[in-house]
Amino acid sequence: MASPVYIQIHNQIKQEIENGKWQVGAKIPAERELALSFGVSRMTLRQAIQTLVDEGILERHVGSGTFVANRKVQEKMSGVTSFTDLMIAAGKVPSSKTISYHITTPSESETELLELKPDVKVLRMERIRYGSGVPICFEIATVPANLINNFSKEEITTSLYKALEKKANLFPGRAIQTVSAMSASERIAEYLGIKRGAALLRLRQLSYLQDGRPFEYVHTQYVGDRFEFVLEK
Missing domain, CATH: 1.10.10.10 (Winged helix-like DNA-binding domain superfamily/Winged helix DNA-binding domain)
Structure with missing residues (x-):
């Protein structure tokens, strides 16, 4: 295809x-x-x-x-934590709304970052993530399709990390994360219930399994006044 x-x-x-x-x-x-x-x-x-x-x-x-784009100053954040766990730790109820969900051919960037072999397809999904009913972020996640063949759509969209652990005995390890600032487009503003041009925090994250395999590439746009990153050194 x-x-x-x-x-x-x-x-x-x-x-x-x-x-x-x-x-x-x-x-x-x-x-x-x-x-x-x-x-x-x-x-x-x-x-x-x-x-x-x-x-x-x-x-x-x-x-x-x-x-x-110019290269920007990068700060490493320690650990890999799922959105679900972050919301629970903050005392909020995590939920999500799937905007799109399809198996497709990866882009050149996705192929390189996820170290995909030729002809390997990916699952690319767009979601709005909520904390106790309040939209926190808009997320586009890309995962090798052969990694989640035996998972249901509900398992993947609810919490991919938990599904990997429970059904495949695969555990997330390290992640490479890049954070930058941006303004909300009209589309993203509508999804997140904010004004167009409002401040967003953009996170690009490449996550690896404990065995060293990259398994997820995500770019997420967080509402600036609803989320903050804490850096550990």
């Missing part, structure tokens, strides 16, 4: 950036111009650009355009 068109565009733009077509800090062409060059609708092109923004490869400057 061929990759979705927006993923193909994502991969090509990412490759061009890596090949030096656009340097760090450079402004990329306008969406209209790129849509014409790729022969796609602006909606499809925008989806590809948004995926690159979510991955931290591009960044939008309101009123100025879209630029190749």
Whole structure:
């Protein structure tokens, strides 16, 4: 099965950036111009650009355009904790609403990060995560499909980590985490019940099993005034 068109565009733009077509800090062409060059609708092109923004490869400057992202200062956070456990520890009732859930061809970034072999599909799901009924974050999670073949959709969307532990005897180990600031798009603002442009904390996380295999790539947008990260050194 061929990759979705927006993923193909994502991969090509990412490759061009890596090949030096656009340097760090450079402004990329306008969406209209790129849509014409790729022969796609602006909606499809925008989806590809948004995926690159979510991955931290591009960044939008309101009123100025879209630029190749600069490297940002990173802080390591200790431990890997599921959203469910975080909410329980905070005395809140965890829940989620699944926006999309499908097995698909991984993007080039997902293939690299998850160290996938050729032809391995992934589960990509979008969820709104809640704490006692209050939306806390919007999350896009990607997991190798062969890892969760025997899991039900309910088990995966409720708590993937608990399903891995109970059904497959697999335990999360370390994670590489990157946190940055961003503003809420119209779509995400609607999901999270906030105003467009409100402050968000963006977390990109690559999680590994205790045996060293990467098993989940997640980019999450947290409501700035509903969540905070605590760093341990």
